[in-house]
Amino acid sequence: EVQLVESGGGLVQPGRSLRLSCAASGFTFDDYGMHWVRQAPGKGLEWVSGVSWNGGTTDYADSVKGRFTISRDNAKNSLYMQMNSLRAEDTALYYCAKADSWFSGAFDVWGQGTMVTVSS
Amino acid sequence: EIVMTQSPATLSVSPGERATLSCRASQSISSNLAWYQQKPGQAPRLLIYGASTRATGIPARFSGSGSGTEFTLTIYSLQSEDFAVYYCQQFNNWPWTFGQGTKVEIK
Numbered sequence A: 001e002v003q004l005v006e007s008g009g010g011l012v013q014p015g016r017s018l019r020l021s022c023a024a025s026g027f028t029f030d031d032y033g034m035h036w037v038r039q040a041p042g043k044g045l046e047w048v049s050g051v052s053w054n055g056g057t058t059d060y061a062d063s064v065k066g067r068f069t070i071s072r073d074n075a076k077n078s079l080y081m082q083m084n085s086l087r088a089e090d091t092a093l094y095y096c097a098k099a100d101s102w103f104s105g106a107f108d109v110w111g112q113g114t115m116v117t118v119s120s
Numbered sequence B: 001e002i003v004m005t006q007s008p009a010t011l012s013v014s015p016g017e018r019a020t021l022s023c024r025a026s027q028s029i030s031s032n033l034a035w036y037q038q039k040p041g042q043a044p045r046l047l048i049y050g051a052s053t054r055a056t057g058i059p060a061r062f063s064g065s066g067s068g069t070e071f072t073l074t075i076y077s078l079q080s081e082d083f084a085v086y087y088c089q090q091f092n093n094w095p096w097t098f099g100q101g102t103k104v105e106i107k
Helices: none
Strands: A004-009 A008-013 A018-025 A032-040 A045-049 A059-062 A068-073 A078-083 A094-097 A107-110 A115-119 B004-007 B010-013 B019-025 B033-038 B045-049 B062-067 B070-075 B085-090 B102-106
Touching: A004 A059, A004 A094, A004 A107, A018 A032, A018 A094, A018 A115, A032 A078, A045 A068, A045 A078, A045 A094, A059 A068, A068 B102, A107 B010, A107 B045, B010 B019, B010 B062, B019 B033, B019 B085, B033 B062, B045 B062, B070 B085
Parallel strands: A008 A115, B010 B102
Antiparallel strands: A004 A018, A018 A078, A032 A045, A032 A094, A045 A059, A068 A078, A094 A107, A094 A115, B004 B019, B019 B070, B033 B045, B033 B085, B062 B070, B085 B102
16 A cells, blocks of 8 residues: 655744654655645645655755755655744645655655644 | 636535636646645545546546646536545646645535
8 A cells, every 4th residue: 555654743842943754655665756745724735845766856945945854765765854943834734745756746645744833 | 936826716516516627827837737636634635637637546527627827627527525625736847836726615
């Protein structure tokens, strides 16, 4: 079964850091690009960041550039997001999503999400 | 940044009827468009990619069309499980952007 399972969310104070993880199974992880997409409470979907199959290409939304770092460990079938200098507006459910190609494309597999709440 | 605009924001449809959802891109994205369905408390699910190709396991009543800047998702004969929020997304240019969503509700 193809599956993505996120972890690492929680309540954090503004300015602090958090590291999200996404464990993949059921497909050849290092063949595909991987992405993070977030959804603020009651709002729509916002693409956050993506990484190519080998980690050689990364992209970020302007809203997180310079604060968030995406990475992957193909030996562990895992995707990560290091989130620094967190702000209240980063509060959201963070989804891990698999692209249908080496970097971008449609997101054909999604995890159930991990909630990040930034509040003092 | 490419802005994706969906209309209408809310669509009220009776079961068995057809729903037509629109998505417009602020510049041409060729056929690099996907449609997703999201139900309350669930992750999005890919319905359509490449503007018109159904994803694995998606029923034939879901149909996507369009290219360039104008796209349509048609749901023929709405079933109870189809009432949800639908998002379009472009993957032609960074940053990959989503529309704001169309909620399909029971009339």
